[in-house]
Amino acid sequence: MKNKIILPSLAAVAALIGGGCGTNAHYIQTGGSQSVVTTGAINIQDYLQAANTMTSELLASGALDKVANPPAVLAISRIVNNTAQQIDTDLLTKKIRVALLQSGKAMTTTTMGLGGTAEDPMAKGLQQENEFKADVKTTRTPDFTLSGKIIQLAVKAGNTSQSTYSFQLSLTDPKTGLAVWEGEKEITKQGTRSSVGF
Amino acid sequence: MKTGITLALAGALLLAVSGCKTSVNSVENAQKTGQRQMVSDQRAVTDKSLAGRVSIVGVNSAMTPGGFLKVQIEVLNTTRSLQRFSYRFEWFDANGMQLTTLAPVEVPDQIQGGESKFISSVAPTPACRDFRVKFIKN
Numbered sequence: 001m002k003n004k005i006i007l008p009s010l011a012a013v014a015a016l017i018g019g020g021c022g023t024n025a026h027y028i029q030t031g032g033s034q035s036v037v038t039t040g041a042i043n044i045q046d047y048l049q050a051a052n053t054m055t056s057e058l059l060a061s062g063a064l065d066k067v068a069n070p071p072a073v074l075a076i077s078r079i080v081n082n083t084a085q086q087i088d089t090d091l092l093t094k095k096i097r098v099a100l101l102q103s104g105k106a107m108t109t110t111t112m113g114l115g116g117t118a119e120d121p122m123a124k125g126l127q128q129e130n131e132f133k134a135d136v137k138t139t140r141t142p143d144f145t146l147s148g149k150i151i152q153l154a155v156k157a158g159n160t161s162q163s164t165y166s167f168q169l170s171l172t173d174p175k176t177g178l179a180v181w182e183g184e185k186e187i188t189k190q191g192t193r194s195s196v197g198f
Numbered sequence: 199m200k201t202g203i204t205l206a207l208a209g210a211l212l213l214a215v216s217g218c219k220t221s222v223n224s225v226e227n228a229q230k231t232g233q234r235q236m237v238s239d240q241r242a243v244t245d246k247s248l249a250g251r252v253s254i255v256g257v258n259s260a261m262t263p264g265g266f267l268k269v270q271i272e273v274l275n276t277t278r279s280l281q282r283f284s285y286r287f288e289w290f291d292a293n294g295m296q297l298t299t300l301a302p303v304e305v306p307d308q309i310q311g312g313e314s315k316f317i318s319s320v321a322p323t324p325a326c327r328d329f330r331v332k333f334i335k336n
Contacts, residue, residue: 032304033284033334045304052303056320062263103323105264198284198306198336 038194039161050167051095054183063181064105067143072106075142083152145172162190219278222313234258248335270318278311282336287319290328
């Protein structure tokens with residue numbers, strides 16, 4: 001009799017405990033404190049933090065205000081990936097571009113790119129067509145180019161891994177070839193295994 | 199023999215406990231040249247434990263040359279051990295509407311025991327007039 005009551009009760013408790021250990025898929029805030037943190041990879045919160053910090057620094061510097069015809073026009077140059085993983089550098093640059101555009105201080109050209117490759121080939125074609133028809137050059141030369149590098153420095157002591165990701169950006173005035181603003185944001189993560197939450 | 203073991207254990211325990219305690223000493227110029235423009239703040243505390251450990255000393259603001267509002271907050275670790283927390287800035291325009299340019303960034307931070315440090319942020323647009331900063335214990 002006792003077994004008939006105790007055993008199902010114990011099974012139910014065990015199921016409850018077991019069920020509590022797993023997590024069903026659910027939505028979290030992008031980059032929020034419940035995000036997964038890994039030392040061996042750049043997480044979305046790292047991109048967000050780096051982009052946010054460097055955009056704030058760039059806007060606060062006033063470098064973008066020193067153009068004859070505001071807002072400044074920006075062209076995206078090479079962002080070198082010196083980390084152990086394959087990354088899409090747009091995860092960093094797009095956030096900066098969006099923030100700069102919304103600040104009203106800078107716009108990015110999509111018809112000029114590294115090596116003559118346009119980000120938007122259709123826009124470039126239409127622009128060239130319009131210029132040919134009107135016989136007037138309407139293309140605005142970029143006031144600045146944005147280049148940079150993402151570097152990973154990984155070390156290990158016993159079971160503990162540590163990775164420092166250095167996000168470096170330079171804003172160059174192509175007329176002079178001088179970097180008018182430079183920013184660097186370093187993010188260091190340490191641990192023995194990946195975790196959920198900061 | 200037993201006394202030796204007890205002493206060794208006590209020593210190890212003392213080391214383990216003291217290892218968790220870190221405290222910061224600092225020095226600064228007494229006659230300040232810069233004058234902070236302090237902002238009168240309004241606080242909402244729902245996590246008394248965090249507010250007790252990482253207290254907000256003061257808030258000051260300034261305008262950048264480009265016309266952006268810059269806010270700086272001084273926080274103080276009132277304990278003798280390292281505290282981890284995250285903070286998130288929110289910005290509002292002249293109509294009190296929240297401005298979101300990027301996904302809200304929750305910045306993880308840490309502060310040593312007894313340390314006072316500044317956290318700051320620049321508004322995403324010149325239209326920002328007001329701000330709110332949220333602190334979350336990690």
